[in-house]
Amino acid sequence: MFTARIAHIIRKVLRNFGAYPMVHCLAVMTIGISLFIPSAYLFIYFNLTGLLTKFGEEVHISVYLSDFLSDEATDTLEEKILAIKEVDRVEYITKEEALVYLSESFSGQADVLEGLEDNPLPASVEVMLKEEYRTPDDVSLVASKIERMNGVEDVVYAQEWLARFHEAVKIVRIGGIAVAIVLSLAAVAIVSNTIRLIVYARKDEIEIMRLVGATRMFITAPLVVEGMIQGALGAGLAVGALWGLYRLFMEHYYSEFGLFFGAVDITFFPHIVILYIVLGGILLGMLGGLFSFGKSIRV
Amino acid sequence: MIRLSHVYKNYGMGPDALSDVSLHVEKGEFVFVTGPSGAGKTTLLRLLFLAERPTKGQVFINGVDVGSLPRRKIPYLRRAVGVVFQDFKLLPSLTVLDNVSFPLEVMGMGRREIIRRVRRVLKFVGLEDRERAYPLELSGGEQQRIAIARSVVNEPPILLADEPTGNLDSELTLDIIRLMEYIHGRGATVLMTTHNKDIVERFHKRVLSLKGGRIVS
Numbered sequence: 147m148f149t150a151r152i153a154h155i156i157r158k159v160l161r162n163f164g165a166y167p168m169v170h171c172l173a174v175m176t177i178g179i180s181l182f183i184p185s186a187y188l189f190i191y192f193n194l195t196g197l198l199t200k201f202g203e204e205v206h207i208s209v210y211l212s213d214f215l216s217d218e219a220t221d222t223l224e225e226k227i228l229a230i231k232e233v234d235r236v237e238y239i240t241k242e243e244a245l246v247y248l249s250e251s252f253s254g255q256a257d258v259l260e261g262l263e264d265n266p267l268p269a270s271v272e273v274m275l276k277e278e279y280r281t282p283d284d285v286s287l288v289a290s291k292i293e294r295m296n297g298v299e300d301v302v303y304a305q306e307w308l309a310r311f312h313e314a315v316k317i318v319r320i321g322g323i324a325v326a327i328v329l330s331l332a333a334v335a336i337v338s339n340t341i342r343l344i345v346y347a348r349k350d351e352i353e354i355m356r357l358v359g360a361t362r363m364f365i366t367a368p369l370v371v372e373g374m375i376q377g378a379l380g381a382g383l384a385v386g387a388l389w390g391l392y393r394l395f396m397e398h399y400y401s402e403f404g405l406f407f408g409a410v411d412i413t414f415f416p417h418i419v420i421l422y423i424v425l426g427g428i429l430l431g432m433l434g435g436l437f438s439f440g441k442s443i444r445v
Numbered sequence: 446m447i448r449l450s451h452v453y454k455n456y457g458m459g460p461d462a463l464s465d466v467s468l469h470v471e472k473g474e475f476v477f478v479t480g481p482s483g484a485g486k487t488t489l490l491r492l493l494f495l496a497e498r499p500t501k502g503q504v505f506i507n508g509v510d511v512g513s514l515p516r517r518k519i520p521y522l523r524r525a526v527g528v529v530f531q532d533f534k535l536l537p538s539l540t541v542l543d544n545v546s547f548p549l550e551v552m553g554m555g556r557r558e559i560i561r562r563v564r565r566v567l568k569f570v571g572l573e574d575r576e577r578a579y580p581l582e583l584s585g586g587e588q589q590r591i592a593i594a595r596s597v598v599n600e601p602p603i604l605l606a607d608e609p610t611g612n613l614d615s616e617l618t619l620d621i622i623r624l625m626e627y628i629h630g631r632g633a634t635v636l637m638t639t640h641n642k643d644i645v646e647r648f649h650k651r652v653l654s655l656k657g658g659r660i661v662s
Contacts, residue, residue: 359524
């Protein structure tokens, strides 16, 4: 009995794909398109947050040291800074290194630095904060703590830039979630309407099944399975199309845009995200299949 | 087998489609239901295959009070009732074999057994060589025989036919009635609506006349 039912569902699904190929292609394409849009968005979101994380690593505090600081005193100061809980790591830059960096950034115009008798640059400590503390408030808090320490000449950080950057991150994160929710709801609505059309196209069949005593479960099961298959195929279509576009972009346009992107890698979804999108498509198809009947299958 | 007790049916507007209808059909009877269009013949049948519920009154099928039956049990009662329509209601995208299979699939029967039974019933209606055909490749009379095959393939004790010959010429009409008689002869209770007086006169069966939603004789 049970195996007969499973066999029936499989047979029915195969037969329906054969009997209504256009309708199913339409459903797969609809799911594909409605998943492509949020997927494309997700792709952009991922790469944008990747970019922002990279920028975020630039958040640091430069602590310029007094010229008269002894080596031991410098070590003590470094330890004291490291002891602040928001601090991730510190990097000591000697006067000489500072000069090297400066001349590197003026390469080709080396004469700018010619004629300097003494090295006028101070030694410094670059302070990197832990990721969760890279906010404007935390940065200025840490900076003020360091400012009060002995042997510190000056503390410099990009306050204005940091505030703006933080705003940007916040907008991308919150906006990202909001847009993702809206797009997902739209996808569910589109898919459920498409499946409703499919059910409508098959109302004669459903009517006859009811007439000969089919239970609700018997009518629904193949439609839900079909919905899940359509969802999986649609998701595959969406990811495939996105991947095609991604490859096209990387091969033909990335080098031109490279400067704009600041040599940031643009990466495709990790496998796990692709799996999630496909699972999302299956779920979408399943829900569409379950919710689409409404009155049409009422016994 | 079938009993109606003071049944009223109103579709929510207009006059009652059925008004104070009481009737009793014994097991193994063959009944013609006649009357002009709009007399309530179709409504009566729809009540019997549970597509409608009475507004008032009680409908008993096989001793079961349909009104007090929970919705989820309705499909199981429907399996005891075969139905034939004027417009056949065959699915054009499915073969004859698949169309006739429906009532057996619904019962969860294995595929091999289904094919065996469908072939037997197709032979019974004289269309054993058309199982691979599609309904639209068949003539009207053949389509109706397929529809009848579908309605009796699971051997229901009750067979309802709503103007089964309405779309057929007189020669084919006789074929169909004879087929229904044959099914009746094998033990089924048959209720058939028609407004064809010739048929009613030619076959001497119990006749139930409806007019304006009431039984007049």
